[in-house]
Amino acid sequence: MPTQSINPDASGYYGEYGGMFIPEILRTTFDELIAAFNEAKSDPGFWQSYLDVMQNYSCRPTPITHLENFAEVLGGKFEVFCKREDLNHTGAHKANNCMGQGLLVQRMGKKRVIAETGAGQHGVATATMAARMGLECTVYMGAVDVERQRPNVFWMEQLGATVVSVTEGTATLKDAINAAMRDWAESMETTHYVLGTTCGPHPFPEMVSWFQSIIGQESRQQMLKINGKLPDKIYACVGGGSNASGIFLPFLEDKDVELVGVEAGGHGLDSGQHAARFSGGTVGVAQGYKTYFFQDDEGQMMHTHSIAAGLDYIGVSPILSHLHDQKRIRFTAATDDAVISATKLLIRTEGIIPALESGHAFAAVVEEAPDIPDGSQVLINLSGRGDKDIFNIAEAIGDEKWDEFLRAKAQRK
Amino acid sequence: MNLTKYLKNRLAPLSGGTEDSETNRKILLMTHVVVGYPSLEANWKMLEAMGEADVDLVELQMPFSEPSADGPLFVKANQEALRNGIRWKDYFDLMQRASERFDFPLLMMGYFNTAFAMGFENYCANIRKNGGEGFIIPDLPLEEYGDLFELSRQHELDPIMLCTPTNTEERLRKICSHGSGFIYCVARKGVTGKNTKLDKSAEKFLEQCRLYTDLPLALGFGLSQAEDLRQLHGKAEIAIVGSALLKTWEAEGEIGYRKHLMSLAAARE
Numbered sequence: 001m002p003t004q005s006i007n008p009d010a011s012g013y014y015g016e017y018g019g020m021f022i023p024e025i026l027r028t029t030f031d032e033l034i035a036a037f038n039e040a041k042s043d044p045g046f047w048q049s050y051l052d053v054m055q056n057y058s059c060r061p062t063p064i065t066h067l068e069n070f071a072e073v074l075g076g077k078f079e080v081f082c083k084r085e086d087l088n089h090t091g092a093h094k095a096n097n098c099m100g101q102g103l104l105v106q107r108m109g110k111k112r113v114i115a116e117t118g119a120g121q122h123g124v125a126t127a128t129m130a131a132r133m134g135l136e137c138t139v140y141m142g143a144v145d146v147e148r149q150r151p152n153v154f155w156m157e158q159l160g161a162t163v164v165s166v167t168e169g170t171a172t173l174k175d176a177i178n179a180a181m182r183d184w185a186e187s188m189e190t191t192h193y194v195l196g197t198t199c200g201p202h203p204f205p206e207m208v209s210w211f212q213s214i215i216g217q218e219s220r221q222q223m224l225k226i227n228g229k230l231p232d233k234i235y236a237c238v239g240g241g242s243n244a245s246g247i248f249l250p251f252l253e254d255k256d257v258e259l260v261g262v263e264a265g266g267h268g269l270d271s272g273q274h275a276a277r278f279s280g281g282t283v284g285v286a287q288g289y290k291t292y293f294f295q296d297d298e299g300q301m302m303h304t305h306s307i308a309a310g311l312d313y314i315g316v317s318p319i320l321s322h323l324h325d326q327k328r329i330r331f332t333a334a335t336d337d338a339v340i341s342a343t344k345l346l347i348r349t350e351g352i353i354p355a356l357e358s359g360h361a362f363a364a365v366v367e368e369a370p371d372i373p374d375g376s377q378v379l380i381n382l383s384g385r386g387d388k389d390i391f392n393i394a395e396a397i398g399d400e401k402w403d404e405f406l407r408a409k410a411q412r413k
Numbered sequence: 414m415n416l417t418k419y420l421k422n423r424l425a426p427l428s429g430g431t432e433d434s435e436t437n438r439k440i441l442l443m444t445h446v447v448v449g450y451p452s453l454e455a456n457w458k459m460l461e462a463m464g465e466a467d468v469d470l471v472e473l474q475m476p477f478s479e480p481s482a483d484g485p486l487f488v489k490a491n492q493e494a495l496r497n498g499i500r501w502k503d504y505f506d507l508m509q510r511a512s513e514r515f516d517f518p519l520l521m522m523g524y525f526n527t528a529f530a531m532g533f534e535n536y537c538a539n540i541r542k543n544g545g546e547g548f549i550i551p552d553l554p555l556e557e558y559g560d561l562f563e564l565s566r567q568h569e570l571d572p573i574m575l576c577t578p579t580n581t582e583e584r585l586r587k588i589c590s591h592g593s594g595f596i597y598c599v600a601r602k603g604v605t606g607k608n609t610k611l612d613k614s615a616e617k618f619l620e621q622c623r624l625y626t627d628l629p630l631a632l633g634f635g636l637s638q639a640e641d642l643r644q645l646h647g648k649a650e651i652a653i654v655g656s657a658l659l660k661t662w663e664a665e666g667e668i669g670y671r672k673h674l675m676s677l678a679a680a681r682e
Contacts, residue, residue, distance in 0.1 A: 011556065021525060021552050023482045025577040025602055027584060168488050169478065178481045178488075185482070186603035188579070285526045286479045288552070298501055299530030301478040
């Protein structure tokens with residue numbers, strides 16, 4: 001059972017960030033959730049049951065793959081490894097959190113789950129968990145994301161979930177979170193909100209990062225086994241921050257390991273069209289917690305942009321904000337163009353198709369390659385697979401045969 | 414202004430009023446305006462109607478991009494108001510004009526981040542300067558008030574606390590002990606704008622709140638018709654009607670709005 005390397009204070013704060021800014025109607029529900037989570041957290045049997053489910057249902061431990069060809073193209077002076085979260089059941093690290101919260105839901109005896117989703121990976125993972133555990137499931141998804149990620153919507157519905165397209169606000173992830181909170185304010189007696197990332201009110205950042213820390217726990221042991229030492233640098237993409245927290249937190253005490261979070265640079269940091277909270281954000285309070293938000297001078301949230309729906313979010317994990325201020329994690333951003341090019345490179349050299357979200361971490365390594373010291377070992381968290389992005393990647397690449405196929409398919413209807 | 418005293422003076426003696434009560438009202442009416450929706454001009458017409466109906470209390474909502482405690486109609490109103498370019502300056506200009514023109518006290522209502530971005534000191538100073546008497550922040554639990562309690566006292570503002578039917582007794586006691594002006598009792602689970610059936614459970618909830626405070630109790634979330642107000646005579650001191658009136662404005666325009674408001678106002682006695 002892992003002990004967390006970073007814990008919130010009694011009010012749910014990590015340094016200055018986090019907290020519980022919840023409507024009073026949900027107070028009792030949060031108190032119950034905190035109690036149930038703390039009880040599960042101190043029960044070694046619970047973590048063991050989590051490990052069992054993840055091994056038997058979701059292919060854990062996921063392997064680490066040595067990317068020799070990819071490194072060769074970057075000059076061959078350092079080694080690159082990647083943690084294969086894409087091999088999880090449902091194709092992304094999101095499964096870790098969902099199965100974990102699912103076990104918690106069973107402990108609490110609730111019968112229904114709700115979730116928000118951006119890219120759709122968390123929605124699919126929640127719908128999958130609900131199907132497996134026999135729970136009713138509703139997923140809230142911004143209308144813009146429904147548009148971008150139709151294949152995931154299709155699978156959620158096949159898995160028995162009700163997908164609600166949210167048209168309010170910017171019709172993206174943040175609006176899906178608001179919609180899920182509204183549902184919960186009415187349904188809390190029977191329903192658990194499976195929040196998909198290390199954001200939101202306490203205890204969600206703590207809970208989600210606890211389940212996701214399985215990534216870093218495994219990586220640590222695997223890297224020691226492969227190389228006899230820890231990696232020099234670890235890169236992970238950062239939307240809400242769940243895959244990054246998952247791989248980073250077990251390495252926090254290893255001061256020689258540089259941790260690099262990669263945000264969505266969109267059309268470039270000067271364009272205003274991005275989602276790099278640590279470059280263009282300021283501290284605020286929304287969606288139940290205090291962190292860096294992409295907002296104007298009066299506290300109104302602004303539009304974010306990313307080619308990757310999963311990174312297109314106004315806020316960021318309070319844990320990561322704290323570690324940003326502590327300078328334990330360095331943050332950078334990758335543009336849409338750089339991501340497409342790094343994604344293509346990984347596909348060609350290694351036969352691995354990453355999600356565009358994960359492509360951000362690869363893009364940062366490509367960009368920083370000239371400055372990475374010779375002989376370094378770099379670990380990248382490959383948080384999810386890219387099948388779901390076929391429409392976006394094909395469009396970005398401008399593949400004519402794919403366009404023809406779509407036209408023919410549409411005409412046949 | 415001492416808000417509690419003002420409210421008690423407006424109630425008939427048997428309904429919680431004082432010996433020198435100004436009216437025969439068995440319940441008071443608090444109404445709501447989302448500043449900038451549908452427009453500042455429309456807001457003024459709404460306020461004029463409220464003035465004519467002699468509404469007892471009005472909350473002015475500063476729109477926010479993430480109105481997570483509001484239902485579909487107010488979500489749309491928040492969003493459209495921001496699209497209309499509403500900023501703090503527009504908000505306080507309207508508050509000032511309204512406080513000079515009308516007799517009813519005004520309360521600031523808004524989500525926490527807009528207050529946080531302004532800074533607590535400026536927030537309180539601006540409300541006071543522009544004629545507001547207190548504020549309601551629906552996503553700010555009492556643990557997170559920090560020096561906002563102290564600052565509101567310094568600026569003679571009432572922070573209005575919210576009680577809900579899911580709160581434990583211990584929690585209700587704690588919330589009420591921080592209350593000032595009156596207590597905002599949320600009638601039911603969920604968000605603003607859905608109908609509330611005033612059943613025994615709402616009544617029981619009000620009775621429970623009463624155990625922990627001597628302040629007037631306001632009931633909100635889902636009240637819409639005169640009948641709802643009459644049912645509350647003797648049970649709560651203030652009825653809050655928000656979404657229902659805005660819905661009438663959308664469906665029937667100013668004339669229908671005035672009619673609806675007048676029928677609510679008449680149901681006070």
